[in-house]
Amino acid sequence: MALAGCGQFAPSRRAVLPSELSILAERSDGTPLSLLLGLRRNSRDQLDVRIADGAQVYDGRRVWSIEAGTDGIGVVDRVSGDRVRFSADPSATLLALHQRTVWLRVPGERGATVQACSMKDGRCGAREAPELPLDHPGPGTGFRLALEHGTVRLYLPQEHAPEGVTLASGITRLLGVYWVRGGTGEADAVVNRTFRGRAQVHALARAVTPDGDLTDWPGAAPLVVEAPWQLQSGADGWQGARDGSFSVAATWTAERLCVAGRIRDDARTADDRLTIRIDGVSRTLPVTGATAGASAAETALHQGWLGAAYEVCVPSAAVRASDQLPFAVVYTDADPGEPTTVLASAPEADGAPLGELLLLAPP
Numbered sequence: 001m002a003l004a005g006c007g008q009f010a011p012s013r014r015a016v017l018p019s020e021l022s023i024l025a026e027r028s029d030g031t032p033l034s035l036l037l038g039l040r041r042n043s044r045d046q047l048d049v050r051i052a053d054g055a056q057v058y059d060g061r062r063v064w065s066i067e068a069g070t071d072g073i074g075v076v077d078r079v080s081g082d083r084v085r086f087s088a089d090p091s092a093t094l095l096a097l098h099q100r101t102v103w104l105r106v107p108g109e110r111g112a113t114v115q116a117c118s119m120k121d122g123r124c125g126a127r128e129a130p131e132l133p134l135d136h137p138g139p140g141t142g143f144r145l146a147l148e149h150g151t152v153r154l155y156l157p158q159e160h161a162p163e164g165v166t167l168a169s170g171i172t173r174l175l176g177v178y179w180v181r182g183g184t185g186e187a188d189a190v191v192n193r194t195f196r197g198r199a200q201v202h203a204l205a206r207a208v209t210p211d212g213d214l215t216d217w218p219g220a221a222p223l224v225v226e227a228p229w230q231l232q233s234g235a236d237g238w239q240g241a242r243d244g245s246f247s248v249a250a251t252w253t254a255e256r257l258c259v260a261g262r263i264r265d266d267a268r269t270a271d272d273r274l275t276i277r278i279d280g281v282s283r284t285l286p287v288t289g290a291t292a293g294a295s296a297a298e299t300a301l302h303q304g305w306l307g308a309a310y311e312v313c314v315p316s317a318a319v320r321a322s323d324q325l326p327f328a329v330v331y332t333d334a335d336p337g338e339p340t341t342v343l344a345s346a347p348e349a350d351g352a353p354l355g356e357l358l359l360l361a362p363p
Contacts, residue, residue, distance in 0.1 A: 097176035212302030237339030328353030
């Protein structure tokens with residue numbers, strides 16, 4: 001298991017391939033879900049997935065934030081700071097975003113009407129809602145986004161899994177879809193602040209021994225946390241992957257769930273620690289030794305000159321009986337004389353990790 005770089009698709013002769021995909025969706029409880037995907041698969045055959053609070057979309061140049069208030073619905077350009085408030089009823093609901101137009105359903109005495117409002121000047125007029133661009137040209141069958149029975153799936157060119165990549169469940173509507181073909185440097189910092197890592201880690205059905213030796217983990221493709229947008233805090237003190245980063249893979253049996261990976265840190269100290277959160281269970285592993293809340297039979301750490309290999313197991317009985325569990329791994333890098341850096345596989349909301357651990361069925 002190694003910290004790996006990124007590969008990319010072969011170029012298409014028919015169109016410039018999108019590098020990112022921004023999605024705004026509505027959950028079954030009516031709240032927005034904002035996703036940003038890096039469409040270049042990395043060497044672990046995974047996609048980088050990020051999540052943002054509220055209704056956010058990125059079109060390659062701007063990060064647009066949709067806000068609702070007592071004076072109607074408006075939009076904020078988070079790159080320039082410009083705000084536009086639409087002259088709409090405060091009870092209006094968001095229908096769709098396409099290009100630089102917001103479609104609203106506005107209630108009235110004679111029934112609801114659909115209004116299209118410019119994100120540039122806020123002017124609105126009656127207009128039918130658009131069809132979102134769910135397809136994009138690419139090699140082979142190209143890219144395709146679909147909402148199927150409440151699940152958002154992305155079908156990639158030359159995709160090995162015919163069922164596509166599952167992005168989110170419990171979704172009622174897709175509100176906005178932006179295929180980004182190369183962004184601008186001006187928006188990069190805003191994108192990294194707005195969209196945070198939301199890792200989905202697959203746990204193989206396999207028994208392992210938590211001894212710090214990862215040779216019994218063949219075929220377990222790790223997630224690697226080494227990018228600026230995976231920083232929870234301390235960006236000013238972080239100098240890149242060599243300064244602090246980690247990988248994580250997972251397995252499961254009927255008896256326990258196990259997590260393993262490698263920690264890379266150029267200056268390991270007694271205050272550095274790794275925290276694993278699975279559902280409501282938390283384990284903290286100082287890079288110098290014992291794990292809080294676990295026995296020696298559940299954890300192991302093997303120190304090496306390039307980094308540390310770790311393994312942590314949690315009894316299956318300690319979490320819910322589900323094949324999809326809230327999950328996050330967080331590394332705190334406390335170098336002397338520098339701001340403490342925190343990297344995470346997933347952010348948290350209301351005290352719960354937004355990442356997911358998916359327990360795969362036995363082969």
